[in-house]
Amino acid sequence: MSKVNQFLEEKVMPVAAKVAQQRHLNALRDGLILSMPLIIIGSFFLILANFPIQSYMDFLAERPQLKESLLYPYRGTFELMTLIAVFGIGYRLAESYKVDPLAAGAVSLSAYFVGTPYVTYIIGKTPEGVDITETAYQTAMFTSKGLFVGMLIALLCTEIYRLIVQRNLVIKLPDGVPPAVARSFTALIPGFFAIIAIWVIRLLVENVGTFGSIHNVITVLLQKPLTSIGTSLAGTMIIFLLITLLWSTGLHGATIVGAVTGPIWLTLTAENAKSFELGEPVQHIVTNEINDIVFMGGSGTTLGLVLAMLLFAKSQQMKQLGRLSIGPGIFNINEPVLFGMPIVMNPLLIVPFIFTPLISVLITYLAMDWGIVAKPIGIVPPWTMPPILQGYLITGSISGAILQIVILVLSFLIYYPFFRLWDKQKAKEEAAGGEEQ
Template identity: 60%
Template structure:
């Protein structure tokens, strides 16, 4: 076990720390998080529009007219359909903060560059027509949402890197000292802003001469499809789950680090499900943000909610019992730092094994249950990650009991995996409290085998 600890401390942890501190990954993570409050608000209206109550639809139609659903879901479009636009601002803003340059100007320039890269055209089917026509001068809401997320990310990083480079080289227009700071910052942003907008404009003109037609199509083909296949596959999701929990076992926030890379993929998949769910169609994707946050990470990363119950009801040592009592409150809302660092799980070779193994097993179980149709797929509703178990599964699947049942199954599986490892750890703690070795404790039958 000391050998295992040495590997974690000397090999895994330094490499993971470097990844965690990478400014571009941090900016991606923090910028995308900026969209989450809006998406959750939109999801509330989505839930209200599709409550699984018999007679609900007829009642609402009688009260508010046949167009009630369309009007109720106005906020859904106003929040989900600007996901990429908000991310373009948020990522640039956070990255500019890392470089200690004016973040507000960087965010504004990023949004302008993103809009410039987007063709103002949408397909439209006139009444009575059999073929669609292209209407110009209209911002396509689809590309402002999840479909434009990868372009927004790349442009935000590119524009901010150019912005900070020009400013750090002092190629700017500086105003006299008496000029208000807000005006001075605006003039400082003139030259880098002009260069960025010109660059994106030239790129757009060049791409329009190719078969791709737009930057969105290039990014979708070269980056979006391969990453989407990775994020939507069982193997890719198992790798993501393994990395999340391996990083956590060294004390680093694995969900945040891996999420910085995978979140755009899972958010796009979630929004595809949301669109299908609203249209009354079968949702296409299994692996979304809610797949992990609701069904895999019950109690927090590592599915430690079952471990908390084990501590409360089956622990022999007072230390574990007390920790279980303290951790049950946060655990209900999927917060498990008291367990991760208080037990601890971090750098603990006994508990790291079930901590990594449990999510891998529940990923496979959840995937098979949804793939075979036994359990409904996530409906694209952005249920907050702090939603308590059972309720979370019910809401995430669009009001399906199967979602809640699956959470119960995963809880039972997590309990079965954690229990034998916890028993070993609990014996050690009990022996320490008695002032004996764990071997002596077993010999004296102080703890049942």
């Protein structure tokens, strides 16, 4: 046991701590978090427009305008994911460098439009038969389809921005000028070079090679390979292993790993949501919501452990902890268990903490791949939504709720023997303490 603790402390924790402090990963994470409230709001209206009850669906089918009006908030929230994330990433990265975050966010957003191709639409004809055209951006690039490009542009532009500001290559106005005006002029030179950089990259991509656009370059060279790895069964299990391993050392595994997986999985969530909106079969098993399906009670799928404490604890400490943990656990908050039991740095309980999610991921993936359980439909419920109801909303099917019940039972069965050993040890300690008194 001591060797395991020593390995975690000496090998895992230093690396994980450095990753957790990496400013670019933190900016990606926090920038994406900025879009989450709007994604959840959009998901609510997507549910209203596609609620899986046949009579309700028939009612909306007879009133297509009503269904379309229900999707207005969805299009104004969920489908602006990339624009919000670009601003948020630029803002958070600049904030970490202690330069003007609002200006950096605005420059990043502007640069994204500079790097995004637009198309020409024929909207009619003149009386002489000449086409009437209109040039516009493709709104698809504001959705998850543009997220990878947006992330990279935000990081690059903010780095250019802060380098120029930190080298003091800015326009300075007299002290009597209002601060807001002075800041806007400070952003002029760094903003100019950041936008020029993206403009030059776009011209090079469009005129050299066959990619055609920055978006195509990223899709072919980065997004597709990363998506393939991050959504395979093996890749997903490795991701969940890393999350629980980091939590075992006391580091927020979901936050650290999510900085990398979040952009990939959110993109797939949005693709499933689009398919669901159009009435087409959803394609992706692994989306951002696989966290919610598997991690019932919090990371490590600890709700089964909390139930074991609540129902079968012998020691007073575990009985009390079970009563205190059940409320938060129902809403997927498990810090009382992680640090109160504790699971963190506890070799006995780390074993089920790691293996329960891995087995749950395997069951979830295979059940969806074989068609036993419906795939996620792109709905993003709040992460604090209680299990079972959460499974139903994520999949739009009772099979999702049943899957979570199965995982909950599995969690209980895996944790139980380890819990009994720990509880027995605590009961002995309490008995020994009582005898001493």
